[in-house]
Amino acid sequence: MHARAFRALERLYAHVTERLAELRLDCRACGSCCALRAWGHEVYVTGLEAACLRAWAREHGVAPQPSGPDACPYHADGACTVHPARALGCRLFFCRSAGNRSEAVARALEDLSVEAHARLRDLHRAYRIVYKYQALPAALAVRTASTGTRAP
Numbered sequence: 664m665h666a667r668a669f670r671a672l673e674r675l676y677a678h679v680t681e682r683l684a685e686l687r688l689d690c691r692a693c694g695s696c697c698a699l700r701a702w703g704h705e706v707y708v709t710g711l712e713a714a715c716l717r718a719w720a721r722e723h724g725v726a727p728q729p730s731g732p733d734a735c736p737y738h739a740d741g742a743c744t745v746h747p748a749r750a751l752g753c754r755l756f757f758c759r760s761a762g763n764r765s766e767a768v769a770r771a772l773e774d775l776s777v778e779a780h781a782r783l784r785d786l787h788r789a790y791r792i793v794y795k796y797q798a799l800p801a802a803l804a805v806r807t808a809s810t811g812t813r814a815p
């Protein structure tokens with residue numbers, strides 16, 4: 664995938680991070696919501712996001728963990744091993760206890776999510792990448808050559 668598309672995605676992530684800092688949400692980074700199935704949480708990613716995650720993990724020597732279809736392969740020992748490259752769905756999710764949930768903040772968060780996902784769709788268009796939005800465990804799974812079973 665095009666390196667320029669990765670850089671454009673990183674700029675979008677940086678923008679989202681800046682806006683989130685202004686909202687003063689209070690995620691403790693406890694990692695509970697990353698135990699996807701166990702927590703009753705789903706994260707979706709696009710093709711560009713999944714490719715960027717894999718590339719970042721490779722570059723930083725992070726190996727995906729065997730995880731199955733209901734878990735994130737980059738959730739290890741209660742932490743995210745690919746935190747700087749995590750997807751929009753990871754960045755924009757906040758549980759009820761994660762800080763200020765006033766109506767104004769909730770609306771701002773919703774607006775940011777709509778804006779960010781629109782920009783993400785635009786990136787796929789601009790770099791001619793097929794826009795496919797799928798569950799993170801499925802998007803990051805690969806088939807092992809020997810067994811044909813799915814592994815992260």
Ligand code: SF4
Pocket residue numbers: 689690691692693694695696697756757758759760761
């Ligand atoms: S959003 Fe909530 S559950 Fe998820 S990491 Fe932050 S504090 Fe933990």
Ligand code: SF4
Pocket residue numbers: 696697706735736737738739742743744745746749750753799
């Ligand atoms: S990529 Fe990181 S933040 Fe996203 S679900 Fe996996 S462990 Fe959690």
